[in-house]
Amino acid sequence: MSKSEDILLLWDIDGTLLSAKGAGPKAFDWATIDHFGYEIPVASIDWLGATDYSIAYAMLEKAGKTATRQEAQELIDCYLSYLPEMLDATNARAIEGTQELLEHFHRHDAVHQALLTGNVRRGADIKLGYIGVDHYFRFGAFADHSDQRNDLSRHALDLAREHLHPEWSPERIYVIGDTPKDIECGKVIGAHTIAVATGHHSVEQLQEHDPSALFKTFSDPSVLIDYLGL
Numbered sequence: 001m002s003k004s005e006d007i008l009l010l011w012d013i014d015g016t017l018l019s020a021k022g023a024g025p026k027a028f029d030w031a032t033i034d035h036f037g038y039e040i041p042v043a044s045i046d047w048l049g050a051t052d053y054s055i056a057y058a059m060l061e062k063a064g065k066t067a068t069r070q071e072a073q074e075l076i077d078c079y080l081s082y083l084p085e086m087l088d089a090t091n092a093r094a095i096e097g098t099q100e101l102l103e104h105f106h107r108h109d110a111v112h113q114a115l116l117t118g119n120v121r122r123g124a125d126i127k128l129g130y131i132g133v134d135h136y137f138r139f140g141a142f143a144d145h146s147d148q149r150n151d152l153s154r155h156a157l158d159l160a161r162e163h164l165h166p167e168w169s170p171e172r173i174y175v176i177g178d179t180p181k182d183i184e185c186g187k188v189i190g191a192h193t194i195a196v197a198t199g200h201h202s203v204e205q206l207q208e209h210d211p212s213a214l215f216k217t218f219s220d221p222s223v224l225i226d227y228l229g230l
Contacts, residue, residue, distance in 0.1 A: 007228070008160050008168070009105060010116035010153075010191070011137070012177030015199025017102075018127050020092035024079075027086040028055060031078035036063045048200055049181030051118035051143035051152070052076055080122055087130045094131040095198050097218035102136045104221065108230055112164060115140030116156045116175055116185070118149055139163050153185040174212075174228070183209045194224070 011017055014024060025042035032040040045058040056072035056079075065071055105111040114137050117124055121142040128134035141156035153175065160168040175186030178199030183206070186193035195211035196218060197203045203216055215223055 006110045006112060006164070006172065008112045008114060008164065008173045010114055010141075010156055010173060010175045010186075012175075012179075012182050013115065013117045013119055013124055013127055015095075015178035016176060016182075016196060017095060017098045017133065018092060018131060019095045019198070020087055020127070021090040023083065023086040023090040023092050024123075024127075026090070027082040028059070028079045030082045030086075031075055032059055032063075034078050035075050036065075049118060049149065049177070049179030051147055051149055052079070052120045052123060053143050053147040054118075054149075057147065076120060076123075080120075080126065083123060083126050084130070087127065092127070092130055094133060095218070097221045099131075099133060100221040101218060101224055102133055104225060105230070106136050111230060112138060112160075114138050114156065114159070114163075115142070116152055116177075116182075117141070118143050118152070118181075120144050149181050150185045150188045153189045153191070157189050157191075178206075180206065180209045183211045186211075194227075 028042045029039055040059045040062050047055050053072050056075045057067040060067040060071055105113055115124060119142060121144050124142055125134060139159050141152040141159060145155045146152055157170060170190035173191035174194055175182060175191050176194045178196050179201055183193045183195055193211040195206040195214045197206055197216050203214060206214055213227055218224055
């Protein structure tokens with residue numbers, strides 16, 4: 001590839017890079033006990049692919065609280081305090097094949113890697129640091145920027161134009177994730193969408209949202225490498 005053909009891979013974290021067997025939801029569950037005095041299970045809301053702030057707002061509403069940014073931040077701070085312990089308890093790990101992919105693309109001059117995630121930045125740092133892959137990403141769009149997932153893809157495009165080239169085209173962006181929300185937020189900016197069924201959604205469920213490409217897993221890293229022609 002020439003420099004004008006460089007591409008940007010925007011990676012989701014949970015269910016795409018990280019398998020934590022519910023570490024995040026469990027940390028949020030514990031946070032609600034601390035914050036409200038009783039548990040509000042994450043499973044009781046639509047949390048898959050949602051941002052940390054939208055999860056916090058939904059829990060505050062369930063508790064009959066005013067869903068202010070400050071209240072949400074306090075709940076998220078509590079969640080983050082439990083997150084490292086829960087990553088240990090669930091034996092969190094990188095999903096098979098992803099470390100090989102990150103390293104392969106890291107060594108490729110025409111590929112840039114960044115994050116597009118519903119995690120707040122501190123949560124992303126904790127999770128990616130835990131599995132030792134935090135150094136692969138040049139920048140990231142996090143939930144700190146917006147409660148809405150689709151706003152984050154627009155922010156990611158702005159960051160690409162700031163960090164890579166002022167006229168970076170969405171046609172040179174590939175959004176990689178495991179939920180319909182990942183597919184949707186990629187389409188919003190006109191990016192390619194790569195879905196992988198390593199989270200809570202099946203191949204069939206993801207196919208209904210018409211991603212550009214769909215894989216069952218990345219356990220054989222060559223499937224993504226070949227698809228991208230790298």
